Amino acid sequence: xxxxxxxxxxxxxxxxxxxxxxxxxxxxxxxxxxxxxxxxxxxxxxxxxxxxxxxxxxxxxxxxxxxxxxxxxxxxxxxxxxxxxxxxxxxxxxxxxxxxxxxxxxxxxxxxxxxxxxxxxxxxxxxxxxxxxxxxxxxxxxxxxxxxxxxxxxxxxxxxxxxxxxxxxxxxxxxxxxxxxxxxxxxxxxxxxxxxxxxxxxxxxxxxxxxxxxxxxxxxxxxxxxxxxxxxxxxxxxxxxxxxxxxxxxxxxxxxxxxxxxxxxxxxxxxxxxxxxxxxxxxxxxxxxxxxxxxxxxxxxxxxxxxxxxxxxxxxxxxxxxxxxxxxxxxxxxxxxxxxxxxxxxxxxxxxxxxxxxxxxxxxxxxxxxxxxxxxxxxxxxxxxxxxxxxxxxxxxxxxxxxxxxxxxxxxxxxxxxxxxxxxxxxxxxxxxxxxxxxxxxxxxxxxxxxxxxxxxxxxxxxxxxxxxxxxxxxxxxxxxxxxxxxxxxxxxxxxxxxxxxxxxxxxxxxxxxxxxxxxxxxxxxxxxxxxxxxxxxxxxxxxxxxxxxxxxxxxxxxxxxxxxxxxxxxxxxxxxxxxxxxx
Numbered sequence: 313x314x315x316x317x318x319x320x321x322x323x324x325x326x327x328x329x330x331x332x333x334x335x336x337x338x339x340x341x342x343x344x345x346x347x348x349x350x351x352x353x354x355x356x357x358x359x360x361x362x363x364x365x366x367x368x369x370x371x372x373x374x375x376x377x378x379x380x381x382x383x384x385x386x387x388x389x390x391x392x393x394x395x396x397x398x399x400x401x402x403x404x405x406x407x408x409x410x411x412x413x414x415x416x417x418x419x420x421x422x423x424x425x426x427x428x429x430x431x432x433x434x435x436x437x438x439x440x441x442x443x444x445x446x447x448x449x450x451x452x453x454x455x456x457x458x459x460x461x462x463x464x465x466x467x468x469x470x471x472x473x474x475x476x477x478x479x480x481x482x483x484x485x486x487x488x489x490x491x492x493x494x495x496x497x498x499x500x501x502x503x504x505x506x507x508x509x510x511x512x513x514x515x516x517x518x519x520x521x522x523x524x525x526x527x528x529x530x531x532x533x534x535x536x537x538x539x540x541x542x543x544x545x546x547x548x549x550x551x552x553x554x555x556x557x558x559x560x561x562x563x564x565x566x567x568x569x570x571x572x573x574x575x576x577x578x579x580x581x582x583x584x585x586x587x588x589x590x591x592x593x594x595x596x597x598x599x600x601x602x603x604x605x606x607x608x609x610x611x612x613x614x615x616x617x618x619x620x621x622x623x624x625x626x627x628x629x630x631x632x633x634x635x636x637x638x639x640x641x642x643x644x645x646x647x648x649x650x651x652x653x654x655x656x657x658x659x660x661x662x663x664x665x666x667x668x669x670x671x672x673x674x675x676x677x678x679x680x681x682x683x684x685x686x687x688x689x690x691x692x693x694x695x696x697x698x699x700x701x702x703x704x705x706x707x708x709x710x711x712x713x714x715x716x717x718x719x720x721x722x723x724x725x726x727x728x729x730x731x732x733x734x735x736x737x738x739x740x741x742x743x744x745x746x747x748x749x750x751x752x753x754x755x756x757x758x759x760x761x762x763x764x765x766x767x768x769x770x771x772x773x774x775x776x777x778x779x780x781x782x783x784x785x786x787x788x789x790x791x792x793x794x795x796x797x798x799x800x801x802x803x804x805x806x807x808x809x810x811x812x813x814x815x816x817x818x819x820x821x822x823x824x825x826x827x828x829x830x831x832x833x834x835x836x837x838x839x840x841x842x843x844x845x846x847x848x849x850x851x852x853x854x855x856x857x858x859x860x861x862x863x864x865x866x867x868x869x870x871x872x873x874x875x876x877x878x879x880x881x882x883x884x885x886x887x888x889x890x891x892x893x894x895x896x
Contacts, residue, residue, distance in 0.1 A: 323449045323478070324348070327439060330455040331492070337417040337426050338375075339438060343410040344382060353379075353408055354443060357396040358610035361436035361486065363559045363597070364422040366679040367613060370437045371396040373415040373424075382407025396611065398440070414438055419552055421559035421566040430493030430512050431456075432550070434559075434566075435486035436610065446482040453477075456492050464497070464510040465490040466546050466563040483608065487561045491548055498523060502530045506544045513551030515571030522574075528637035529588050533629075536718050537595050537725050545594075547587070558586050560593030581640055585648075589630035596721065597622040599729040606734030618737055619671035620760065624696010625717070628704070631697075635895065642895045646777075646877045649701065653768065653779065654874045656698055660808055661689040667699060668737075668760045683820030687809040698766055699759050705771040705894070706755075707748050713893030719747045775894055776887030778880050781872035788838055789846045789867035795824055795834040802833050804854070816852070816865040823855040846870065 328342040345353065357371040372395075379388040379400040388408065389401040402408060416424035416433065424433040454463045454475045467477035467488045479485035491510055498509040500523050507530070509523065526547070534540050546564035551571035559566045567586060573579040597605075604616035631648040634640055656662060670678070670692040677689050704717035723743050728735045745752050758764040768779050792811020793804050802824040807814045824832055827840050828851050844850060846869040851862050880887070 323451045324445060325442065325448060326451045326453070328453045328455065329433070329438070329490075331426055331431050331457050332455075334426050334428050334431065334457050337415055339414045339416050339424065339426055339431070339433060341412055341414060341438065341440075343440065345408045345410070345442065346382070346406065348402060348406050348408055351402055351404070353400040353402050355398045355400070355410065355440040356443060356611060357440050358436035358486065359396055359612065360610065361422050361434055361559075362605070362608055363561075363593070364679075365614075365619065365674040367675065368422070368437075369395065373437070374440075375413050375415065377410070377412040380409045380411075381405040382409045385409070410440070412440070419550060419555060419568065421550075421557045421568050430461075430491065430495065432489070432491050432512070434489050439485060441482050441610070448481065450479045450482065450485050451476065452479065452485070454490065454492060461493050462495070463490065463492050464495060464508075464546065464548065466544065466561070482610075484562075486608075486610070487563075489548060489559075489561065489564065489566050500527065502527050503534060503540060505540055505542070507547070508545070509547045509549060511549045511551065513571055515551040515574060517551065517571075517574045525584055525634075525637070525639050526587055528639060529584070529591060529633055532633050532637045533588070533592055533595075536721060538722070541594065541599065541730075556586075558590040560590045560598055562594060562598045565590035565593070581634065581644065584634050584639055585630045588633040589626055592626045592629050592633070593622075595725060595729055596626050599732055600721075600724045601728075601732065601734050603734030603736050606732070613675040615672055615675070617668035617671045617760075618735070618740060619674055620667045620692040620696030620699065621740060623693045624667075624698075625700040625721075627693050627697035628700035628717070645895060650874070650876045652694060652697060653877065656690070656694055656766075657872075657875060659686050659690055659694075660810060661686050662695065663763050663765075665689045666761055666763055667692060667695050670695065683806060684809075686806060687814075695766075698768075702759070702766060702768075702771045703744060703748075703755075705775065707744075708894055709771075709774045709890065710748055710750065713890060715747055716894075720744055723747065772877065773880075774887060775891045776880050776883035777877055777891065780876045780878045782874045782876055783870055784873050786842050787870040788841045789844050789848065790869060790871045791837075791841060791865065791867060793818060793824075795832075795837055797834045812865040812868050813852070816863050818852065818854060818863060818865070819856065824852070825855065825860075826853040827851070829853070841867070 324346050326344040330340040332340065357374065359367045359369055377390065377398060379390045380386060381388060383405065388403055391399055393399050400408060414424065416426040419425040422434060424437045452467065456463065456475065463475045465477065465488055467479055470476040470478055479488065491512060493512060496511040498519055500507050542563045544563060547567060548564060549567045552568055554570050555568040557568045567590065569583050569586065573583065602616040602618040602622065604614050608614065631645060635642065635645045665688060670690055674692065678691060700717060708716050720743055723746065724735065741752060741756055759766060772778055790811060792808035792813040794806040795802050796805045804818060804820055804822045804824055807818055807820055826832055832840050844867055846867055849864055849866045851864055853862050
């Protein structure tokens with residue numbers, strides 16, 4: 313309590329967040345600055361939020377900015393210098409008040425929403441900051457529109473002040489999302505530490521089962537790292553119509569999931585993987601961070617080639633942790649791996665973009681997908697997960713399952729995470745080599761810096777597994793387009809650049825009309841192609857920018873519809889033991 317009072321005394325910034333008319337979707341923000349001693353006060357708005365690597369231009373939602381003197385409420389001259397930069401001439405005033413409103417009607421884990429049911433905001437999307445004061449403590453008061461609305465956040469409450477909190481600095485303020493409304497609160501303890509689910513929205517969620525499974529997830533992950541690095545933790549869950557996503561924070565995570573997505577077992581397991589993923593992030597990326605993210609620059613991109621580790625390794629663990637927690641069994645784990653390998657092998661961009669480049673270019677590619685994206689890029693989540701899989705198998709095979717990727721994470725935690733020292737790509741590789749006890753330069757060069765095909769079977773073989781390509785019962789020669797019906801038209805949504813259709817010059821957004829003079833649709837195109845063999849040349853009729861064209865394309869051999877990771881026949885006892893040592 314003394315520490316909180318000390319921070320309050322030292323605080324030069326006091327934010328007040330009001331929402332008097334929730335239906336307007338407008339948060340009203342007041343910032344009171346005290347003890348200012350400069351002629352100019354500069355204020356800036358973050359352009360991105362940690363964990364979501366895209367410049368999102370949060371300032372586009374700001375309106376009604378004004379500045380007044382804190383003593384007599386007289387207007388002060390202000391002007392906007394850049395998209396996210398305001399400047400106030402202080403007129404020698406030491407107390408200054410800033411007022412502005414933020415439009416909030418986008419319910420994702422990285423944005424804000426305010427409506428008649430609740431208010432939710434992320435610090436980066438709501439608060440302007442003063443560059444000279446980013447290390448100073450900040451006081452925040454939330455004013456709900458109705459007495460029955462309560463405030464849920466991990467910010468430290470100020471004793472005897474209703475809905476008032478203190479953040480030790482700007483980083484903590486941005487890292488602490490806030491939910492205001494009539495959310496359901498469910499408290500539980502794991503390893504004697506308090507945890508909480510705060511749930512907004514209606515759905516078919518069974519909270520008792522969710523808490524039981526969440527406890528298992530927490531215990532398994534805590535076992536890897538030795539302890540839980542917090543005094544309390546909040547799972548903030550939004551049950552929405554069709555949203556999906558998660559965003560990690562040091563003492564909380566925001567989750568968004570379809571409200572009716574919990575009864576179906578596969579959908580429920582997908583949510584549990586989301587929980588496991590975001591919770592694993594409280595170590596990997598919130599504390600074990602790439603050097604480029606050691607200190608956040610909220611005004612511009614923060615480039616790193618290591619998001620494959622921060623996100624990809626976490627994606628590998630999010631399917632492994634529920635297995636270890638006995639929420640699902642080995643069969644489900646292998647199904648999940650099979651689905652991800654199928655996705656990876658169906659994306660032509662895996663042969664174009666190296667994994668390190670995928671990480672570095674997250675700011676301009678991953679979150680800005682277009683029709684051509686699958687031809688020239690690969691997700692660092694997806695390929696990073698599969699590279700993590702190979703590295704885990706490499707280490708396990710070398711050490712007879714006595715060492716694993718867990719040991720890498722433990723060393724990364726001790727060496728970098730505890731003190732939040734950013735790691736370099738070279739330092740990361742050194743830790744992998746230390747655990748593997750071998751030089752991994754060739755591995756990192758081939759699979760991070762180049763686009764060499766991932767040799768799954770070579771790494772699966774010691775564990776008695778292999779990849780099996782699955783074809784449709786009736787073979788379909790490969791054309792290389794994906795078609796979707798839209799408003800009575802058959803629109804080509806994707807063209808594989810190296811496919812027969814791509815080579816022939818068929819583009820996304822072309823309208824498909826016919827194959828060899830007979831109408832073709834999204835629904836019947838595969839049936840139409842069954843009438844042909846690889847090597848046959850067909851005539852495809854399309855509208856290309858409203859021009860009617862007949863284009864010839866020579867069909868290629870059939871492609872697998874999916875891939876399955878299966879146990880090989882006559883596996884040796886050693887292979888069986890290795891598999892059991894890995895997956896139980």
